[in-house]
Amino acid sequence: xxAETKNWAIACHALAFAGYVIPFGNLIGPLLVWALKKDSxxxxxxxxxxxxxxxxxxxxxxxxxxILVLVFVGILLLAVCALFNVVMVVLAIIKTADGQDxxxxxxxxxx
Numbered sequence: 001x002x003a004e005t006k007n008w009a010i011a012c013h014a015l016a017f018a019g020y021v022i023p024f025g026n027l028i029g030p031l032l033v034w035a036l037k038k039d040s041x042x043x044x045x046x047x048x049x050x051x052x053x054x055x056x057x058x059x060x061x062x063x064x065x066x067i068l069v070l071v072f073v074g075i076l077l078l079a080v081c082a083l084f085n086v087v088m089v090v091l092a093i094i095k096t097a098d099g100q101d102x103x104x105x106x107x108x109x110x111x
Contacts, residue, residue: 008037009047013092027055049111054104058085
């Protein structure tokens with residue numbers, strides 16, 4: 001696998017951190033890279049699909065946790081979701097940088 005393919009696959013995962021700067025950036029960043037580069041490599045397609053599916057799953061988890069803030073359980077769940085998201089994205093970046101396939105646990109496969 002060439003370096004450019006690997007770099008675009010890493011970008012699919014790393015752009016999930018855009019959500020900490022731009023609203024919905026955690027979904028928009030990976031979605032844009034995946035949509036633009038999925039036809040150039042099966043590896044980018046697979047890793048981009050994984051990243052987008054995981055970020056959609058996390059968005060649903062954040063929404064549910066946000067609703068549960070009304071009963072005070074959601075505050076803890078929001079923190080757990082944020083920590084889980086960061087840890088999984090960092091693991092995905094590390095595995096992808098090594099050229100390995102990465103599948104997010106607990107991700108709903110929408111795409």
